[in-house]
Amino acid sequence: MNLLVISAILAAMVGMRFLKPSMLAWIAIWWLGMFAILEFGFAVPIPASVIKIYMGIITLSLIAYVLTDPERVEQVWNPIVAFTVEKRFQPLLVVVGLLIPCVVAWSIYADMTKSKQAPSFARTVHPAPPDQITVHDTDYPLGFADNPYRTLEASAPEEFAARVQAGRDVYYSNCLWCHGDVMAGEGMFAHALNPIPTSFEDPGTIAMLREAFLFWRIAKGAPGMPDEGGPWESAMPAWENFLSEEEMWNVILFLYDFTDYKPRAVELH
Amino acid sequence: MKRKLPPIPVLLGVLAMIAVIAAAFMFRFASYFDESLSYKSPTRVVTEQAETPRQQALAEQVEAERQAALERPYEEAEYRAFPRIGSRVAIWVVAQLHLLFAAFVLAVPIFAVTIEFIGYRTGEKRYDRLAYEFTKLLSVSFSFTAALGAGLTFMLIIFYPKFTNYLMSVFSPTFLPYVLLFFAEAGFMYSYYYGWGKFSPKVHLFLGVMLNVVGTCIMLIANAWLTFMSTPSGIAESGALISTWDAINNYTWMPINIHRVIANIAYGGSIAGAYAAYQFLKAKTDEERAHFDWMGYMGNFVAICGLLPLPFAGYWLASEIYAFSQTMGLTMMGGAFSWLFIIQAVLIGNLFLFANWYLWLGMGRIKGAERYRSFIWPMLVVITICFAVWATPRSILSTTEEIQAMGGSSHPVLGYLGVMSAKNTAVNILILTTFLSFVLYRRSGKIPTVSWAKLGNRIQFLIFLAAASTVIGYGIAGYFVDAKTRIGFSVPQVGSVLLALVLVTLIDSFLLRGAATTETNWGKIRPISQYILILLAVTFTWIMGLMGYVRSGLRQHWHVYGVIRDTSVDAYTPTLGYATTVVSVTVLIFFALIGFIFFLAGLSGKKSFVAEPTPEPRGGDGTLEAGDSPSPTAMQV
Ligand code: HEM
Numbered sequence: 001m002n003l004l005v006i007s008a009i010l011a012a013m014v015g016m017r018f019l020k021p022s023m024l025a026w027i028a029i030w031w032l033g034m035f036a037i038l039e040f041g042f043a044v045p046i047p048a049s050v051i052k053i054y055m056g057i058i059t060l061s062l063i064a065y066v067l068t069d070p071e072r073v074e075q076v077w078n079p080i081v082a083f084t085v086e087k088r089f090q091p092l093l094v095v096v097g098l099l100i101p102c103v104v105a106w107s108i109y110a111d112m113t114k115s116k117q118a119p120s121f122a123r124t125v126h127p128a129p130p131d132q133i134t135v136h137d138t139d140y141p142l143g144f145a146d147n148p149y150r151t152l153e154a155s156a157p158e159e160f161a162a163r164v165q166a167g168r169d170v171y172y173s174n175c176l177w178c179h180g181d182v183m184a185g186e187g188m189f190a191h192a193l194n195p196i197p198t199s200f201e202d203p204g205t206i207a208m209l210r211e212a213f214l215f216w217r218i219a220k221g222a223p224g225m226p227d228e229g230g231p232w233e234s235a236m237p238a239w240e241n242f243l244s245e246e247e248m249w250n251v252i253l254f255l256y257d258f259t260d261y262k263p264r265a266v267e268l269h
Numbered sequence: 270m271k272r273k274l275p276p277i278p279v280l281l282g283v284l285a286m287i288a289v290i291a292a293a294f295m296f297r298f299a300s301y302f303d304e305s306l307s308y309k310s311p312t313r314v315v316t317e318q319a320e321t322p323r324q325q326a327l328a329e330q331v332e333a334e335r336q337a338a339l340e341r342p343y344e345e346a347e348y349r350a351f352p353r354i355g356s357r358v359a360i361w362v363v364a365q366l367h368l369l370f371a372a373f374v375l376a377v378p379i380f381a382v383t384i385e386f387i388g389y390r391t392g393e394k395r396y397d398r399l400a401y402e403f404t405k406l407l408s409v410s411f412s413f414t415a416a417l418g419a420g421l422t423f424m425l426i427i428f429y430p431k432f433t434n435y436l437m438s439v440f441s442p443t444f445l446p447y448v449l450l451f452f453a454e455a456g457f458m459y460s461y462y463y464g465w466g467k468f469s470p471k472v473h474l475f476l477g478v479m480l481n482v483v484g485t486c487i488m489l490i491a492n493a494w495l496t497f498m499s500t501p502s503g504i505a506e507s508g509a510l511i512s513t514w515d516a517i518n519n520y521t522w523m524p525i526n527i528h529r530v531i532a533n534i535a536y537g538g539s540i541a542g543a544y545a546a547y548q549f550l551k552a553k554t555d556e557e558r559a560h561f562d563w564m565g566y567m568g569n570f571v572a573i574c575g576l577l578p579l580p581f582a583g584y585w586l587a588s589e590i591y592a593f594s595q596t597m598g599l600t601m602m603g604g605a606f607s608w609l610f611i612i613q614a615v616l617i618g619n620l621f622l623f624a625n626w627y628l629w630l631g632m633g634r635i636k637g638a639e640r641y642r643s644f645i646w647p648m649l650v651v652i653t654i655c656f657a658v659w660a661t662p663r664s665i666l667s668t669t670e671e672i673q674a675m676g677g678s679s680h681p682v683l684g685y686l687g688v689m690s691a692k693n694t695a696v697n698i699l700i701l702t703t704f705l706s707f708v709l710y711r712r713s714g715k716i717p718t719v720s721w722a723k724l725g726n727r728i729q730f731l732i733f734l735a736a737a738s739t740v741i742g743y744g745i746a747g748y749f750v751d752a753k754t755r756i757g758f759s760v761p762q763v764g765s766v767l768l769a770l771v772l773v774t775l776i777d778s779f780l781l782r783g784a785a786t787t788e789t790n791w792g793k794i795r796p797i798s799q800y801i802l803i804l805l806a807v808t809f810t811w812i813m814g815l816m817g818y819v820r821s822g823l824r825q826h827w828h829v830y831g832v833i834r835d836t837s838v839d840a841y842t843p844t845l846g847y848a849t850t851v852v853s854v855t856v857l858i859f860f861a862l863i864g865f866i867f868f869l870a871g872l873s874g875k876k877s878f879v880a881e882p883t884p885e886p887r888g889g890d891g892t893l894e895a896g897d898s899p900s901p902t903a904m905q906v
Contacts, residue, residue, distance in 0.1 A: 001682055044681050045674055047667035053611075054657050057618065061653040064622060067797055068629045068645060117668055124605070125664050128596040131831075143595055194673055204663060204688050208752050210595060228605060262751025 006041040009033055023075035027062050034058050123195065126209065127229040135219045135240050135248075145212040146266050147249050160253070167254025170247050178235070183259060193235045200259050207261040214252050214263075219245075347431045348837040356428035357839035358851055361821070363424055365814050365855045366862075367417035371491075372529070372813065373863075374414050375484045376537020377403050378461070380571045382477035389470050399564055401465050403541055405873060408462055409866045411455070429837075432828045439503075439510050440494055443517070447490050454483045489526055493517040496525050499820060500593040501829050508832045520593040524586035525820075531582055535575025536809045542568025543806035544867050546799035549792075551871070558792035565802050566631060572805065573624050573703060577770070580617075580696045581763045588756055590823070597830065601823055602663075608845055609819050611662045614692075616812050618656035621699045623805045625652060628706045630798040637787040638713035651702050658695040663687035685748070693759050694744030697766050701736060704770055708777065715784040725780040729773050736769035810859060814852035822848070 013033045021029060038051050046054075066072045083089045129142045152160040172181075178197040180186040185199030200206050206214060216224070221238030225231040239248060256263055320328075351359040381403040388396025425433045437444070457480040464473060496519055503515025510516065545565035552558045591598030600606055629645050632638035661683055667675065675681070685691060708729075719725070740762045747755045824830045826840040834840075843851075 042682060045671070046680060046683065047665050047671040047675070049666040050662065050680075050683060053615065053660055053662075056615075057653060057656050057660065060619070060622060061649055061656075064626045065646065065649055068626060069642070070633070070795065117670065123664075124607075126599055128599040131596060202684055203690075203748050204684055208688070213595070213599075260749075262754070264752035 002041050002043050006037055009036050009041065022079060023066070023072055024079050027066065027076065031055075031058065031062060123230040123233060124228040126213075127226050129213055129216045130226075133216055133220060133224075135215075136245055138245060140212065140215065142212045142216055144266060145215070147211040147215075147252060147263075149249055149253060150211065150263075163250050164253050164257045166247070167250035167252070167257070170243065170251040171254050171258075174239070174242070175251070183255070189235075195234055197236070200255055200261075203261075206255055206259065206263070208264055210264045210266060211249075211252050211256075212266070214255070215248060218243075218248050218251070345431060345434075349428050349430070350838070351424075351428055355839050356424075356837065360421070360424055360428060361818070361851060362855050362858070363417060363421045365817055365852075366859055367414065367421050368817060369810060369813060369855075369859050370410055370414040370417060370862075371488070372533040372536050373540055374407060374410050375488055375530075376533040377407050377410075377541065378458075378477060378480045378484060379534055380538060380541075381407075382474065382481060384567070385477060386474060389474065395563075399567060402564060404462050404465070405870045406541065406544060406866060407458065409869055410863075411458055413862060413866070415451075429828075432833060432835075435508065435829070435833060436494060436498075439497065439516050440513065442513055443490050443493065447487065450483055450487050450490070454480065454487060457483060485530065488529065492525050492529065493519075493522055495820070496521040498829050499597075499824055500590070501832050504832065506832070508829070520589050521586060524582070524589045528579070528582040528586050531575050531579055532813070533575075535572045535579065536813060538568045538571030538573075538575060539802075539806040539809045540568075540863065542572060542802040544568070544870065546802035547867050548871060549799050550796065555792055560791075562634070562792045562794055565799065569624065569627055569802060569805070572809070573707070576620060576624065577700050577703065578767075580693075580700070581759070584693070584756075584759055594830070597823055600825070601819070605842060606819055606823060607663065608666075609815060609848075611660065612849070613812060613815060613819075614660040616808050616815070617696075618659050618699075619808050620805065620812075621703055622652055622656060623801050623808070625649075625703055625706045627798055627801045627805070628710045630795055630801070631710060632713050633795060634790045634793045635710075635714040635787065636789075637716070641709045641713050644709055648702050648706060652699060655695040655699045655702070658686050658691050659699070661686040661691070688748075690744050690747030690755060690758075693747070693762055694740055697740040697762050698737060700766055701733065701740070701769065704773070705733065708773060711777065711781070714787050714789050715781050716787070717780050717784045719780060719782060719784075722780060725776055729776055729780075732769050732772050732776075736765045739765040807856065807860070810856050811852065814855050815849070818848055818852060 010033075013029060016026075016029050035051075035055060038046055038054055066076050084093060131143060132139055132141050134140070149160065149163050152163065171179075176187055178185075178187040178189050178193065179200065180190065180197070183200040185197045185202075187197060190196050198205050217236070219238065219240040222229075222231050222234035222236040223238050225234070243251075252263075348356065350356055381400045384396050384403070385400035388394070388398075388400060457476055461473070461476045461480050464476065466473075468476070493516070497516050500520040501516070502519040503512040503517075504510055542565045545561045545568055549558055549561040549565060552561060587598070587601070590601060602610070625648065632641065664687075665671075665675075665680060665683070717725070743758045743762050747758050750758075822842060824835075825842055826835050827833065828835050
C-alpha cells in the first residue's frame with residue numbers, strides 16, 4: 001500500500017468538503033476519489049479485473065445512497081435537468097453533445113492501438129490433484145495420504161526435530177535459489193521467472209493445503225500439473241528425480257516449521 | 270331498405286362455378302369408384318418380365334435387411350441425443366425449472382402457515398388474509414412443478430437410459446414412497462387452499478403443518494438422489510449397491526437439506542415479495558397500494574430471515590464437499606469453478622445491499638424515522654466494504670504484465686482479503702449490519718416509554734459491538750492458525766452473531782412494550798423500492814440457477830462421482846460464458862412462467878379489495894401493530 005498517495009487523496013477529498021460541493025459534484029468526487037485510491041494507492045497495482053468489480057460495487061452503493069433520500073434525488077437530478085433545458089447552458093450542452101462521439105472514437109482508437117501482449121492465461125494456482133500418484137514405485141492416494149512423520153511431533157519430539165533439521169538441509173541446498181532464504185519467494189532466480197516462485201508466507205498457499213498436496217507438487221513439479229495449472233509455464237522442477245521420498249516429506253515438515261503455519265488436516269469420516 | 274336480388278347472370282355464374290368444381294372432383298376421384306376410368310399407361314402392358322440380375326440382387330438385399338432386423342438382438346441404448354442443444358443442456362434447463370418451482374412450492378407453505386398462525390394468535394384478520402394471498406400463488410405453481418418433474422423424469426429415461434436405470438436400482442425403495450407422498454402433498458395442498466375459512470382454524474392450521482411435513486419429506490428423498498451423484502456412498506467400487514440407507518445418508522445429504530430448506534424460504538419470500546411489488550405497481554387505489562406494500566414488506570422480511578443463516582449453511586456444505594474429496598473441493602474453490610463463486614459473491618453482496626436499501630426506503634413511510642436518517646450512510650459504508658471483501662477473488666484474472674507486477678496470481682495486499690478468514694468476517698458483519706437496519710426500521714415508528722429505555726439502548730449497542738469485535742477478532746486470528754482450526758473459528762463467529770440477534774430482539778420486545786407509536790403510511794413508499802423487490806427475486810433465482818450448476822458441474826465427467834463415468838458427447842465442462850448463458854435463459858423462462866402465475870393470482874384477488882378497508886388496524890398494546898414487522902421471535906413462536 002502506498003500510504004502517502006492514499007492520504008493525499010483522502011486529504012483532497014476532505015478539503016473539497018469545505019468547498020460545499022453540490023450533491024452531484026460530491027458523488028462524482030467520491031467516485032473519482034475511490035477510483036484514484038484503487039488505481040494509484042498501491043505499490044503493486046491492482047489488476048484491472050478487480051478494480052472493475054470494486055468500482056461496480058462502489059457505483060451501486062453511491063446510487064443507493066442517492067436514491068434512499070428524496071432530497072438527494074432532487075439535488076442530483078435538478079442540475080442535470082437544468083443543464084439540458086436552461087438557455088444559459090446551451091453552448092456547453094452542444095460541447096458535451098460533440099464530446100460524446102469524440103470520446104467513443106477515442107476509446108475505439110485506444111483499443112485498436114493497444115500494445116501487443118501475449119494472450120493472458122488464467123493459470124489455476126491450486127488445481128485439483130490426481131487421485132493417486134506413483135513416486136519411486138510407491139503409490140500415494142492423495143485423498144488420504146498424510147505426512148508419515150507428522151505424528152512424530154507428538155510421539156517423538158526429538159526425532160521430529162531431527163527430521164525438521166534434515167528438511168532444512170534439503171531446503172537450503174535445493175529450494176533456496178528460487179523460493180528464497182526466508183521463503184518469501186524471492187530467491188536469486190525469482191526475477192527471471194514467470195510465474196514467480198511461490199511465497200510460502202502468503203496465507204493462501206501452504207497454510208490452506210494438505211501435506212499430500214505439497215508432496216504431489218514437489219515430487220511432480222510443474223510438468224505434473226494438469227492443463228489448467230499451465231505445466232508449460234512454471235519452472236518448478238520435478239524433485240522426484242533428485243530427492244528421495246523421505247527427503248521430500250522432511251522438507252515439507254520444515255516448510256511448516258519455518259513459517260509457523262499448520263497444514264490442513266486430512267478429514268476422514 | 271330492401272336489398273335488391275342479385276341479377277340472373279350472377280346466379281348463373283355461381284351455379285356454373287359449382288358445376289365446374291363438382292366435375293373436377295368427379296374426374297379426380299372417379300377412379301376410386303370405377304376401375305375402368307383409372308389412368309393407363311399408353312404403352313403395351315408388360316405382364317411377365319424377366320428380372321435382371323441387378324433387380325434380383327436388390328430384392329435379395331431388401332430381404333436380407335428385413336431378416337437381419339428380425340433377428341437383431343435387443344441392445345440397451347446408453348444415451349440418446351436431444352436435437353440441437355444436446356441432452357445435457359436440455360436436462361439442465363428442465364431440471365432447473367423444476368427446482369425453481371419446487372423450491373417456491375415448498376417455501377410458501379412454510380411462511381403461509383406461520384403467518385396464519387400469527388393471525389390466529391393475535392386475532393388480526395389481516396394476517397389471515399395475507400397468508401391466503403400467499404397461498405393463492407401455490408396452486409398453479411404446484412401443477413407446473415409436477416409437469417416439469419414428469420418432464421424431467423421422462424427426459425432422463427429417454428436421454429440417459431443407462432444411468433437413470435442405475436440410479437433407479439440404487440434407490441429403488443425410495444420411489445414408491447415418493448409417489449405416495451406426492452399424493453398426500455396434493456391432498457393437503459388443495460384442502461389447505463380450498464378449505465380456507467371452511468374448517469375450524471385449528472384443523473386448517475393442522476392441514477398447513479402437514480403440508481409442510483410432507484413437502485419436506487419429498488425434498489429429503491429427492492435430495493438423496495442428487496447428493497448421491499456428487500458424493501456417493503453405500504456402494505462398492507464397481508457401483509454395486511451395499512446399503513441404500515448409506516447411499517441416502519451420504520456426505521452432502523444433510524448439508525444440502527439444511528441449505529435448501531433455508532434457501533427455499535428466502536427464495537419463496539423474495540418471489541412473493543416480487544408478486545406484491547408487481548401488484549403494487551399495477552395498483553389503482555391507495556387501499557391496494559397499502560395492502561401490497563405491506564405484503565411486499567412481509568415477503569422481504571421472510572427473505573431476509575432466510576438470508577441471514579445461509580452463509581453458515583453454505584460453508585458447512587463446502588467443507589463437507591472438501592472432506593469427501595480434496596480434488597472436488599479444490600476444483601470448486603481453487604479451480605475452474607472458483608470463478609463461479611466470484612459471481613456468486615457479487616450476487617450475494619447484491620442481495621444484502623438490496624435488502625438493506627429496501628428497509629431504508631421503507632423508513633420513508635414512517636413518521637419519525639428522520640431520527641435515524643444519519644445512521645444510513647455509515648451502514649452503507651460498512652456494507653460496501655464488506656461487499657468488496659466478500660467479492661475479492663483469490664486467484665485474480667489478470668494480464669501478463671499485471672501478473673509480473675504482482676509476482677504470481679495473488680496480490681500482496683488483496684491476497685489477504687481473498688482467503689476464508691476475511692470473507693467469513695465480511696459476511697458476518699454484513700449479517701449484523703442487515704440486522705441493525707431491521708432494528709432501526711422497527712424502532713423508527715416507536716418511542717419507547719419504559720423507564721430504562723436509555724440503558725436498554727446502551728446494552729443493545731454494546732451487544733452489537735461485542736458481536737462485531739468477536740467476529741473481527743476471530744477473523745484476524747484465523748490468519749495464524751491451521752486450516753482446520755480456522756474453519757472451526759466460523760462457529761464462534763456465527764455463534765456470536767446469532768446470539769446478538771437473539772439478545773437484541775429479546776431486549777427489543779421488552780423495551781418497546783407499550784411504546785408510543787407514530788403513524789405508518791403503508792403504500793407511501795417510493796416506487797423504486799418495488800423495483801428493488803423485483804431485483805431481489807431475480808437475483809435469488811439467478812443464484813439458485815448458478816449454484817445448481819456448480820453442484821452438478823463439479824462432478825465433471827462423472828454421472829456418479831468416481832463411480833459411473835459419463836461417456837456421452839456432453840462429458841466436458843462448458844465455458845463460464847456458456848454456463849451463465851444457459852442459467853440466464855432458464856431464469857428468463859422461469860420469470861415468463863411465474864409472470865403468468867402472478868397474472869392468474871391477480872385475477873382472483875380483484876374483488877375483495879373494493880369491499881374491504883385498508884389493512885391498517887390500530888394496535889395499542891405494543892405487540893403487533895401497523896408499522897411493525899412481527900419481530901423474529903414472534904415469527905418463530
Ligand atoms: C450468503 C451466502 C449464501 C447464500 C445467500 C446462498 C444461497 C443459495 C441459494 C438461494 C441456493 C439455491 C437453493 C436451492 O436450490 O434450493 C443455493 C444453493 C447452493 N449453494 Fe448456496 N448460498 C450461500 C452460500 C454458499 C456457500 C458459501 C457455498 C459453498 C460451497 C454454497 C453452495 C451452494 C451449492 C453447492 C448449492 C446448490 C444446491 C443445489 O441446488 O443442489 N452456498 N445457495
